[in-house]
Amino acid sequence: MKSMKRIVFLALGYPDVRKSTILYTDLMQEFAKQGHEVLVVAPAIQKNDYGCRIEGNVNVLRVRTLPLFKVGPIKKGIANMLLPFQYKKAIKKHSNKFDYDLIIMPTPPITLVKVASWIKRKSEGKIYLILRDIFPQNAVDLRMMKENGFLHRFFRKQEHLLYKVSDAIGCMSEANVSYVQEHNPEVPPEKLHLLPNWEKIPESLSxxxxxxxxxxxxxxxxxxxxxxxxxxxxxxxxxxxxxxxxxxxxxxxxxxxxxxxxxxxxxxxxxxxxxxxxxxxxxxxxxxxxxxxxxxxxxxxxxxxxxxxxxxxxxxxxxxxxxxxxxxxxxxxxxxxxxxxxxxxxxxxxxxxxxxxxxxxxxxxxxxxxxxxxxxxxxxxxxxxxLTPDIAYKTIIEKINRNIEA
Known part of the structure; x- marks a missing residue:
């Protein structure tokens, strides 16, 4: 079994754990707790606050991006399209060492597949996809994108690439697993498995x-x-x-x-x-x-x-x-x-x-x-x-190692 020592996590939203936590901060803290070296790549929270620092017990590389939240669909789309180029530039500036064993990325967005693929080629690491939003179909369902229009076809190709380069794909529920299999029959079934959401149980209140x-x-x-x-x-x-x-x-x-x-x-x-x-x-x-x-x-x-x-x-x-x-x-x-x-x-x-x-x-x-x-x-x-972070951690590690051994 290969040791997954060095982890890079490509995040869309990642708050400072001193002020707030989400499922991804909980997961990366768990990886660090289990002895992994973790680098999180995420947008800067405040303007002009860029670079790498320790947040909690992981390294977080804050990247200069366009506004990604609370903006209209056009501005949000442009910001997401630029994200892989901005992340790639920041990672290159941060280090010329590419020895990551595991590249973890969640959806949304799917545009970071370009960065994940690039890191995989340079480091020979494995990609684990945390599939949360099934995009672009969710945008079609909400009438934010025209089915079979230019944008839908473009993002559908990105989605196919995402599934292809991922070595394991964690889905929120059994219905998600079935949906991906039905609509993407080219995806090997052994890549897909159940990874429910997770969260730390809150402390009791007085x-x-x-x-x-x-x-x-x-x-x-x-x-x-x-x-x-x-x-x-x-x-x-x-x-x-x-x-x-x-x-x-x-x-x-x-x-x-x-x-x-x-x-x-x-x-x-x-x-x-x-x-x-x-x-x-x-x-x-x-x-x-x-x-x-x-x-x-x-x-x-x-x-x-x-x-x-x-x-x-x-x-x-x-x-x-x-x-x-x-x-x-x-x-x-x-x-x-x-x-x-x-x-x-x-x-x-x-x-x-x-x-x-x-x-x-x-x-x-x-x-x-x-x-x-x-x-x-x-x-x-x-x-x-x-549904706790330690269970999610064990599920990810066991699945990626099982797929490597296979």
């Missing part, structure tokens, strides 16, 4: 911390259904707006939305238009306070657009599980996320767009505290045994 956040956001005597994370088109937040519109008779139910994104302005407009006093939108919070607010909730909300033909698996559920919150989901029929909730008995789901079923499930959770608590415990147990 009663004082819980009471502070309850007072700050006036959550006393409220049944709080919370949605935390990105506010974008994939999340189809209109589903939650419709639910709130149909629950106004419950004066103690509050729909609390935490986050930011491209649909934030639209969401604020809908809340104002329908005068939804039972909906509260709070902008993105520091991770610690975000956890505190989530901990004060009764139910964690998931919403996905019914237009998806690709199976998505929302990562925000991990924080809900870690805080023992039952899940209430509105889902498209392409995902197997609902089947996971059923199997683990950790929540309820309905088809996206079916507001009456969505409301019926909410009412069941509202009226059954014991069931809420049991579902919360079930989700926590499932996360503890399947």
């Amino acid at each position: 009663e004082i911390e819980k009471s502070e956040v309850v007072e700050k956001y006036d959550l006393n005597n409220k049944f709080v259904a919370i949605f935390g994370g990105n506010l974008g088109r994939p999340q189809k937040l209109e589903n939650i707006v419709e639910l709130a519109k149909n629950c106004t008779e419950y004066k103690d139910i509050l729909f609390l939305i935490l986050g930011s994104g491209t649909e934030e302005g639209k969401l604020r407009g809908l809340i104002s238009k329908f005068d939804l006093s039972n909906m509260l939108l709070i902008n993105r919070l520091p991770k610690k306070e975000y956890i505190q607010v989530l901990a004060a909730a009764d139910v964690g909300l998931i919403s996905l657009s019914e237009d998806f033909t690709i199976p998505n698996f929302p990562s925000k559920v991990l924080t809900y599980f870690g805080l023992k919150k039952p899940v209430l989901a509105s889902l498209d029929l392409s995902t197997d996320f609902g089947q996971m909730l059923e199997k683990t008995k950790s929540g309820l789901w309905s088809e996206a767009g079916n507001t009456m079923d969505f409301k019926k499930n909410l009412e069941y959770l509202y009226n059954n505290q014991a069931e809420r608590e049991l579902m919360g415990e079930n989700g926590y147990e499932y996360m503890s045994s399947h």
Whole structure:
């Protein structure tokens, strides 16, 4: 078995771990903890703050890029197209040694395949792909790209190349594995395997911390259904707006939305238009306070657009599980996320767009505290045994070594 000593991770978003963490910071910290030498290549967080430094216990090379987030689709597309050239230039400047054993890259974006292939040629390392967004099909589903148009054909070629150069591909769910196999029959089945999302289980909060956040956001005597994370088109937040519109008779139910994104302005407009006093939108919070607010909730909300033909698996559920919150989901029929909730008995789901079923499930959770608590415990147990960074680390290492030996 080859030793995967030196790791390079090509990231699109990678916060400073002193201020915030995401699944990829957790994973790279785990690699470092297990004795690997890790280099993360990621966009600079602040202007003129470029170069390599230690963040947590890994080396992070911050690269000068165009804005990648909170910009329109054209600017975002240009920024992503330039990304491989900017990364390649920064890596060359950082070091002329190319002795990486493992190159890890997630999607999005798929444009970094050029950088990954270049490092692979120079170092003879292996590429492990963490497949999270199946692009460009997700853009077609959301009508952000025309099927079989120039851009779709271009990015589809990039996608084919990505699967070809990858030595192993980790998919979020079994439905993702099946989707890739069905739509890309040229991909050897032995490359594909299950790599669920992961997250560190949050530390327990004191009663004082819980009471502070309850007072700050006036959550006393409220049944709080919370949605935390990105506010974008994939999340189809209109589903939650419709639910709130149909629950106004419950004066103690509050729909609390935490986050930011491209649909934030639209969401604020809908809340104002329908005068939804039972909906509260709070902008993105520091991770610690975000956890505190989530901990004060009764139910964690998931919403996905019914237009998806690709199976998505929302990562925000991990924080809900870690805080023992039952899940209430509105889902498209392409995902197997609902089947996971059923199997683990950790929540309820309905088809996206079916507001009456969505409301019926909410009412069941509202009226059954014991069931809420049991579902919360079930989700926590499932996360503890399947969805933590150390489990993801072992899955990646075992799969890449198995493929090398084969």
